[in-house]
Amino acid sequence: MEFSSRARQKHVRLAGDRRELYPHSLQFYLEPPTESISLVEFESFAIDRLKLLKVVENLGVSYVRSGDPYKTKLEAELRKLKFPYRALAEGDYEARRKDHISHFILRLAYCQSEDLRRWFLQQEMDLFRYRFSQLTEGLMQKFLEYANLSFEAISEDLKNELANDLCASTPGFTPLKVKEQMFYKVGLADAVDLFRARRVFIKDGFAYVPFKEIDAIVLSNYRTKLSKALALTARSLPSIQSDERLQPLLNHLSHCYVGPDYSVQKNTGKISLEQIDALSMKSFPLCMRQLHKALRDSHHLRHGGRMQYGLFLKGIGLTLEQALEFWKKEFIRGKVDADKFDKGYAYSIRHSYGKEGRRTDYTPYSCMKIIMSNPPSQGDYHGCPFRHSDPELLKQKLQSYKIPPSGITQILELVKGMHYQLACQKYFELTHDVDDVGFSLNHPNQYFTESQRLLNGGRELKKELSNSGNPQQKNNSQEGMNSNLTPMSSNTTTDPELEGLEEYFTED
Numbered sequence: 001m002e003f004s005s006r007a008r009q010k011h012v013r014l015a016g017d018r019r020e021l022y023p024h025s026l027q028f029y030l031e032p033p034t035e036s037i038s039l040v041e042f043e044s045f046a047i048d049r050l051k052l053l054k055v056v057e058n059l060g061v062s063y064v065r066s067g068d069p070y071k072t073k074l075e076a077e078l079r080k081l082k083f084p085y086r087a088l089a090e091g092d093y094e095a096r097r098k099d100h101i102s103h104f105i106l107r108l109a110y111c112q113s114e115d116l117r118r119w120f121l122q123q124e125m126d127l128f129r130y131r132f133s134q135l136t137e138g139l140m141q142k143f144l145e146y147a148n149l150s151f152e153a154i155s156e157d158l159k160n161e162l163a164n165d166l167c168a169s170t171p172g173f174t175p176l177k178v179k180e181q182m183f184y185k186v187g188l189a190d191a192v193d194l195f196r197a198r199r200v201f202i203k204d205g206f207a208y209v210p211f212k213e214i215d216a217i218v219l220s221n222y223r224t225k226l227s228k229a230l231a232l233t234a235r236s237l238p239s240i241q242s243d244e245r246l247q248p249l250l251n252h253l254s255h256c257y258v259g260p261d262y263s264v265q266k267n268t269g270k271i272s273l274e275q276i277d278a279l280s281m282k283s284f285p286l287c288m289r290q291l292h293k294a295l296r297d298s299h300h301l302r303h304g305g306r307m308q309y310g311l312f313l314k315g316i317g318l319t320l321e322q323a324l325e326f327w328k329k330e331f332i333r334g335k336v337d338a339d340k341f342d343k344g345y346a347y348s349i350r351h352s353y354g355k356e357g358r359r360t361d362y363t364p365y366s367c368m369k370i371i372m373s374n375p376p377s378q379g380d381y382h383g384c385p386f387r388h389s390d391p392e393l394l395k396q397k398l399q400s401y402k403i404p405p406s407g408i409t410q411i412l413e414l415v416k417g418m419h420y421q422l423a424c425q426k427y428f429e430l431t432h433d434v435d436d437v438g439f440s441l442n443h444p445n446q447y448f449t450e451s452q453r454l455l456n457g458g459r460e461l462k463k464e465l466s467n468s469g470n471p472q473q474k475n476n477s478q479e480g481m482n483s484n485l486t487p488m489s490s491n492t493t494t495d496p497e498l499e500g501l502e503e504y505f506t507e508d
Contacts, residue, residue, distance in 0.1 A: 021093075021096075021097075022093060022096035022097065022100065023146060024139075024142065024143050024146050025084040025092060025095075025096055025131070026084070026128070026131050026132060026135070026143055027099075027100065027146075027147075028147055028221075028222055028225055028226075029100065029103045029104065029107075029226070029229070030225065032104050033097075033100055033101045033104060037101065039245065039249075042105060042249065043249060045098055045101050045102040045105060046102055046105040046106060046109070046249075046253050047253075048081045048082075048083075048098070048102060049081075049083075049099075049102035049103065049105070049106050050106065050253065051077075051081060052077060052078070052081050052083060052127070053106070053120070053123040053124070053127065054123075054440065055073075055074065055077045055440075056074065056123045056126050056127050056130075057119075057122075057123055057126075057419065057422070058422065058440050059073055059074055060126050061414065061417075061419055061422050062436075065126065065129070065130070066133075070130075071130065071134075074130055075134075082094070082095055082098060083095055083098060083099050083102075084096055084099055084131070085131075085134075103124070105253075106120060106253065107120070107229065107230060107233055108233060108240060108246075108250050109249075109250045109251075109253035110230075110253075111230045111231075111233040111234040111237065112234065112237065112250075112251075115418065117227075117230045117231075117234070118418070119418065120230070121223070121226055121227060121230065124226060125219060125222065125223055125226075128219065128222055129215070129219055132215055132218060132219070133215065137211065140211075140214070143218075144214070144218070147218070147221075149217070149218060149221060151184040151185065151186050151209070151214070151217075152184060152185045153182055153183070153184055153185075154183050154184070154185050154208065159178070159179075159183055162201065162203075162208065163175060163178050163179070165201050165203070166178045166183065166201050166208060166210075168201075169198075169199075169200060169201035169202075169208075170199065170200060170201065170210055170213075171198075171199055173210070181210045181211055181212065182210070182211045183208050183209065183210055183211070184208070184209045184210075184211070184214065185206050185207075185208060186206065186207045186208075186209050186217060187205070187206060187207075188202065188205050188206060188207055190207075190217050190220065190221065191207035191209055191216075191217055192220070193216050193217075193220055194207060194209060194213055194216050194217070195207060199213060199216075200213065262315035262363060262364045262443065262445040262446075268317050268318075268319055269317065269319045269322070270317055271316060271317040271318060271322075272322075273318075273322055273325065273326050273329075276292070276313075276326070277292075277296075279316075279448075280292040280293070282431075282451065282455065283447075283448050283451035283452055283455065284444075284447075284448065285424055285427075285428075285444045285447040285448070286385045286386070286397075286424065286427055287308070287370060287382075287383065287384055287385055287424075287444060288308075288309060288312050288444055288448075290381055290385055290397075291305050291308065291309040291381050291382060292309065294381040295309070295330055296330070298334065299330050299331060299333040299334030299335075300330075300331060300334045300335070300336070301381060301382075302379060302380055302381075302382075304374055304376065304380055304382040304383075305380060305381045305382040306327075306348075307352075307365075307382070308365055308370065308382040308383075309382070310323065310327070310349065310352055311352060311362055311363065311364040311365060312364050312365070312444050312445060312448075313326070314352065314353065314362075314364065315363075315364035315444075315445040315448075316445060316448050320349070320350060320353040320355065323349050323353070324346055324349055324350075327341075327345060327349060328341050328342075328345075328346070331345065364443070364444065364445050365444070366442060366443045366444075367384070367420075367421050367424070367441065367442050367443055367444065368421075368442070370382075370383060370384045370387075370444070371383075371384045371387045371420055371421075375388055376388055384420055384424075385397065386411070386414075386415050386420040386423040386424055386427075387415075387420045391412055391415065391416075394411075394412070394415065395408055395412060398411065398427075401431070403427070403430050403431070404430070407426070407430040410426055411423045411426050411427060411430075414426060421440075421441050421442065422441075424441055424447070425437055425440075425441040428441065428447060428450070428451070432451065432454055432455075434454070437450065
């Protein structure tokens, strides 16, 4: 794939050419794209697919994948983001092109670690499973041929000969269904999952698979191919990392956030310092509640905790003057005297509010920023409790916050599956006594905003998020992730932007 800083020229393509490039709305992504695209289109495609995969993840945890609500919501998202959502006619060339290119962009971004590869593989598998299930039998057969998976259909004579065995070995099949259904003779290696589940008849090293079960074989084949492709892509990273145009974008995509940045709030100054203790117990996400408690207990936080918590407090409405008063009062209760605070810590707080140094208006950390960067070490309290805490310690913490045992079990299951944001979303539901929050949780300040909206009958939402629908145009926006709003073309900076601030926080 080639990239150009100039806008991509629109070439006139004949219908026949389009069909040749993308003959099917579904593919295994075996051949990378070779056309030139602009960096703007590169970012746009990548962000849209990232939004789509985050929706796939959220829906997969919240709904049964074969159920109508799951299918309806996922189709709506595919339509909205202009990806192929069904086996459309020739008019969906642009959707197929976007699907092809965006997959390979995210493959580059998500091959960089085992955790990223595992997450990407799972979401792409779920997306493929849904799209394959939406094909008609005729189109499924065409796809099998297109993907070189043309399994041998057994003859009617052989099917009649094996009818009793096929009926007994295939769950849910009656003799009539066996007669109506087409069966394929598939090598056992390709049907291992069906064999393990005892869903097919096995004879002489072959599985006799009904057409309705062929999706399991296709998915297994796709998983194998994509796993190998991710490993091969990871090996080629050194050559890509030398491209100064692409490497910052790829690093950014793997832990980016595309919602509002919460740097400017309508309610600035409307939260008093006396309210913070009460708010921490009812409207702070677990990561910030943990930091607040550690600060109150020890009257100190190390630099990682100060950065994470300080920017969060800025995002919920603390003014610079309030922040200076808040941190100073707490620190002088510990081992820091007023003079040392003014000389060593006050500058960094003013810096984070854009009043010193480069005058950069720093934004609060998103969930992905917290999860993916700067893991806490011994003596630290920053990070994501769902990602960085020992499961047993997390369980004890949740018990101390009166989370019911069934809820703790649900949270720990999500954590085990590495769905850390969904675990936090479940924590929100349990602490606010709601069955479905109705949003995808991507940001600690979003958690606070939604909590206040829920507790105050919607009033706080207008105060805090009146600007959230506008695309963020700040060069200092630190992330861009999940399945929410705004484009990312201007949000391409990463951690180096914090270097100026970080150096003032190094004193513990």
